[in-house]
Amino acid sequence: MSYDDYVIAGLDIGTTKVCAVIGRVGEYESIDILGVGSSPSKGLRKGVVVNIESTVHSVASAIEKAELMAGIEIKSVFAGIAGGHITSRNSKGVVAVSTRSHEITPAEVERVIGAAKAIALPMEREVIHVLPHEFVVDSQEGIKDPVGMTGVRLEAEVHIVTGAMASAQNIVKSVNRGGYAVNDIVFEPLASALATLKDDEKELGVVLVDIGGGTADILVYQNGSIRHTGVISMGGNHVTNDISIGLRIPNQRAEEIKRKWGIALSEITDSEEMIEIPSLGGRKPAVMPRQVLAEIIEPRMEEILFLVRENLESKDIKDTLSGGVVITGGASLLEGTGKLAERIFEMPVRIGIPSGIGGLVEEVSSPEYATSVGLVLYGLSMKPEGFTDNRDAGLFSNIKRRMVGLFDEFF
């Protein structure tokens, strides 16, 4: 079934901003970006919704902005999930091929994935993703798609991502109360990876690090599939806090200064360069060397990147990543981040910007949009069965839509 013209929306509920991206499926299953909307996020801490009311406002505002730009009303989104509650592990499942001819059908694959997914989970946790690495048919290893092959024993190796049920429910609640349905919940770095990584990097082995405001999310590909995921509960907001404390200025000022003059590596800073720090209450602005700012920022960025490195080393995967490191997320906009990371990882590093899309590409060409663009691409990979078609959503009036949201919540 062709689904050209279908409309898919991604919603990244981040610690600092909520961002909605609307895309249309074009010819050859490409995505054209139609609209983008962003709104400051107030109801989250370290990637987790802690205040539904504030989150609902940010969600509604971001989606409405994107809808306005796209000239389309949507009714459902693929929403991101992140935070320290996310854990992951590898698992295996085995089944006997029960078809008469011993030919493996999609039903067999579904069954073996079901077996691999059957892990003991505490009541309050749920499985968010089951990501197959490879299949083994009898003793033949390294099979990506076993459908159509013949064998008696089918084994699946998968990576399972789990999260706190309450966190997922709070995301769904916030989106529903804004008047929208949720097609699926997606682990945020998985979305960012879809938007920024190239196929050859995934084959060679690559680590994606998405440094946002509250968390740094890690995702590792080896031989084309996801092998490891992790979350570090530290991000760009910690850098801002350090500046605020170090320079004794309010947080908002510190954020502005970081974006304007921030640099992650003091030794590439011109020692002569002076910057102006606006003072409060009409006093004269303070002038100081940019190097001082760099010396506040560098240790924190170093700490975040060291924690990522440690995480990789603890899993023994750091030495198998010939594709290097891709850093994305808003914090990667900080000058010198790539260079500092190269030193810490001792590997080539690049900054990941959404690619492989058409339409309003300029509007999303920043690491800040990697997750939201990736959520649309994730939606695309779900094929039409996995999402509500948004094309006719314009027929819904806002009131009716909001009622749908309420029904979703109560039933």
Ligand SMILES: Nc1ncnc2c1ncn2[C@@H]1O[C@H](COP(=O)(O)OP(=O)(O)OP(=O)(O)O)[C@@H](O)[C@H]1O
């Ligand atoms: N130009 C810039 N220079 C330096 N830092 C920046 C710049 N632009 C944004 N940031 C930082 O990026 C961070 C926000 O990144 P992003 O938008 O990816 O986070 P988020 O998705 O809201 O949060 P999270 O993923 O942690 O939930 C903030 O800490 C912000 O200060």
Ligand SMILES: [Mg+2]
């Ligand atoms: Mg983010």
